[in-house]
Amino acid sequence: MTVRFTPPYPPPHATRSSLLKRFLRGWNSWIHVLFDKSYTMKMGEMHLPALSFYIANELPLVRRILETDAEIFPKHAFLHDLLDPLIGNSVFSSNGQDWHDQRAMVNPAFSHTALKRVFPMMAAAVDDLLATMRARDLSQPVAIDPLATHVAADVIFRTMFSRALDADGAREIFDAFHDYQKQAQRHSMLRLYRLPGLGYLGRARRAAARIHAVFAGIVAARYAATHERGEDILQSLIDARHPSTGAAFTEREVMEQISTIFLAGHETAASAITWALYLLARDPALQDAIRAEAGDAPLTYESLKGLTVTRNVFRETLRLYPPLSFLVRSVTCPVDMRDKHLEPGAMLVVSPWLVQRNRDNFPEPHGFDPDRFDDPAQAQACRHAYLPFGKGPRVCIGAGFAQQEALLTLAGIVASFDLATIPGDDPEPISRLTLRAGNGVRLRLTRR
Numbered sequence: 001m002t003v004r005f006t007p008p009y010p011p012p013h014a015t016r017s018s019l020l021k022r023f024l025r026g027w028n029s030w031i032h033v034l035f036d037k038s039y040t041m042k043m044g045e046m047h048l049p050a051l052s053f054y055i056a057n058e059l060p061l062v063r064r065i066l067e068t069d070a071e072i073f074p075k076h077a078f079l080h081d082l083l084d085p086l087i088g089n090s091v092f093s094s095n096g097q098d099w100h101d102q103r104a105m106v107n108p109a110f111s112h113t114a115l116k117r118v119f120p121m122m123a124a125a126v127d128d129l130l131a132t133m134r135a136r137d138l139s140q141p142v143a144i145d146p147l148a149t150h151v152a153a154d155v156i157f158r159t160m161f162s163r164a165l166d167a168d169g170a171r172e173i174f175d176a177f178h179d180y181q182k183q184a185q186r187h188s189m190l191r192l193y194r195l196p197g198l199g200y201l202g203r204a205r206r207a208a209a210r211i212h213a214v215f216a217g218i219v220a221a222r223y224a225a226t227h228e229r230g231e232d233i234l235q236s237l238i239d240a241r242h243p244s245t246g247a248a249f250t251e252r253e254v255m256e257q258i259s260t261i262f263l264a265g266h267e268t269a270a271s272a273i274t275w276a277l278y279l280l281a282r283d284p285a286l287q288d289a290i291r292a293e294a295g296d297a298p299l300t301y302e303s304l305k306g307l308t309v310t311r312n313v314f315r316e317t318l319r320l321y322p323p324l325s326f327l328v329r330s331v332t333c334p335v336d337m338r339d340k341h342l343e344p345g346a347m348l349v350v351s352p353w354l355v356q357r358n359r360d361n362f363p364e365p366h367g368f369d370p371d372r373f374d375d376p377a378q379a380q381a382c383r384h385a386y387l388p389f390g391k392g393p394r395v396c397i398g399a400g401f402a403q404q405e406a407l408l409t410l411a412g413i414v415a416s417f418d419l420a421t422i423p424g425d426d427p428e429p430i431s432r433l434t435l436r437a438g439n440g441v442r443l444r445l446t447r448r
Contacts, residue, residue, distance in 0.1 A: 003364045003367025003368055003369040004283055004286075004367070004368050004369060004370075005282060005367070006367045006368065007279060007282070007320060007368055008426050009320075009366055009429055010029075010032050010034070010428070010429065012034050012036045012039060013035040013036070014036055015035055015036075016035050017033055017035065019048075022046075022048075023193055026189055027185070027186060027189055028182075028185065028430060028438065029185075029429075029430040029432065030326060031325060031430075031431040031435075032430075034354070038055070038354060039354060039357055039359070039365075040057075040359065040360065041057055042058040042338060043055065043056050043061060043340060044057070045340060048193060049192070049193050049194045050191060050192050051192055051346070051347055052343075052346045052347065053346070053347045054331075054337070054340060054346060054347070054348050054349065055349045055350075055354070056337065056348060056349070056350055057354050057355055058338070059361070059385060061337060061338070062355060062387070063384075063391070065329055065350055066327070066329075066350060066387070066391040066392040066394070067391050067392035070392045070393050070394065072332050072333060072335075073329040073330065073331065073332070073348055074095035074099075074330055074332065075094075075095055075328065075394070076329055076330040076347050076348075078328060079093060079328050081188070082188055083184075083433070085201070085205040085207075085208040086211070086259060086263060087256055087260040087263060088252070088255075088259070089256060090102070090259065090260040092260045092263075092264065093260075102257075105237075105240040105243070106240065108236050108240065109233045109236035109240070109261075110233075110397055111236070112232055112233045112236060113233075113397075113401050115301070115400055115401065116301050118155075118159055119404070121155065121158040121159060122408050123299070123408060124158070124164075125154040125155045125158060126151060126408045126409050126412045127412075128151075128154065128164065129147065129150060129151040129409070129412075129413075132167070133416070133417070134416070134447065138444075138445050138446065141422055141425070141442040141444060142443055142444070142445050143441070144277050144278070144440075144441040144443055145174070145274050145436065145437065145440050145441055146171065146174045148271075148277070149170060149177075149266065149267075149270040150167070150170035150171075150174070151270075151273070151405075151409055152266040152267075152269040152270040152273065153169075153170050153173050153262075153266040155266070155269075155405050156261070156266045159232065159233055159265070160232055160233040160258060160261060161218050161232060161233075161234055162230050162231065162232045163218075165214075169214045172210060172214055173211055173214055173266075175210075176208075176210035176211045177207070179207040179210075180204055180207035181432040181434070181436070182432070183200045183201075183204035183207060184432070185432040185433075186200045187200035187201045187204055211259070211262075212255065215258065215262070216255065218234070219234065219251070219254055219255055222235070222238065223238055223254060233258075233261060234254070237249055237257050264396065264398060265398060265401070268324065268396075268434060269323075269402045269405055271323040271434050272314065272317055272318055272321070272388075273409050273410065274437065274441050275317050275320070275427075275435075275437075276313055276410055277410070277413065277419060277441070277443065278421070278427060278443065279313065279320075279368055280313065280410070280414060281419035281421045281443045281444075282421055283368075284418070286309065286313060286370070287414050287418065289309045290307075290309050290310050290313070290410065290411060290414045290415075291414060291415055293306060293307055293308065293309050294307060294310070294411045294414075294415055304404060304407050307411060308374075309370065310410050310411050311373075311407060312370035312371065312373045312374065313370045313410065314406045314407065315370070315382075316368060316369065316372065316373065318386075318388035319362070319386060320368060321435050322353055322356060322387075322435060323388070323434045323435050324388070324435075325431045326350075326351045326352075326353065326431070327349070327350045327387075328347055328348070328349055329348040329349075329350070330346075330348070331343065331346040331347070331348055332344055352387050353431065353435070355387060356385060356388070358385070362378065362381050363378070389402075415448070416448060417445040417446060418445070418448060419444070419445060420444040422443070422444060425442055427439060427441045
């Protein structure tokens, strides 16, 4: 097997960081704390002043935590604290019976994400993005991250609210979420070390309020309306009733669910699309292959099945750059794993970043090779060691939605533009809530 090239990732440190170095390296990015053995160990541990972490990389342990024993390893309170200003107590962060009840109320809303149903909205959002890109001055490098955020946020906006997202709203979301990630990351590091918060939580709340402001008025107006109804996710959440009590979501609870769906529906997709465009820019032959399989006619829902190269590029992007690089779970009862005894309250971490870059799972794991998804020798790894959407009962319900959106966006952009990287301008992966390029992704675009 020969990979096409090896894209950027933080070189792991030779040895485990000291407590101080771990703090300094983790201040901006979780993956910058990792060291050589992190990528091959079966199970590791890390003890910080406020919390003990156990990182499970061995596939049977991953399956136990996320699938077979998922009920006794719920999402950790640390995750709730990290996300609370943004999404509150919603279906993403809740646990136990509360999660089951919320999931039952939210499930009908996802009928609006049926892939054939949302295809026209996705195609329209991509067409609008391409029109915006064609109107730009392409003599200068183009910042890809805001464009990917705009199309991903626009798609979910149309699905949730039956309306498009304007450029000002998209820019506000991009800027505010970037700020939120930075402030929340620093607040979390200070908490883990039992240090004063220094106002970072307040700054994170203000950034979250900026995001909410983009759609809070839409939610309030629809919630208050007795005659105006929509056929979208928002209306389904307003109409939802508790399976036992029959109670409806309050307006605040609708906002929390909308915020969750919006976050999950746009930020992870935007991250993946950005990285995929960077990888394609490094490989003109792959761009040609995508153009060839897409053809000249407008894409239809049925024609997406034939986009094998595009789909494999997106899969390999998610393997190398999983938007959620760490999945955190809580130990709720004393448990033994390998040679370690875990007490209640400890944090269990399953890392798609580590599992998917472990050479015991994938050959040449840091290399870019979309063909590995058609390689029979890697079929088992692609089934069991590939978890960008998680696994088990908390698996991301929007996996198919994200893939369809990415196929349309990648095929549309590559059909309209030649992509090229800028020598010396390599993106640096930064892992906070999601995996983004800390210095952004900039590309040269040439109209076709």
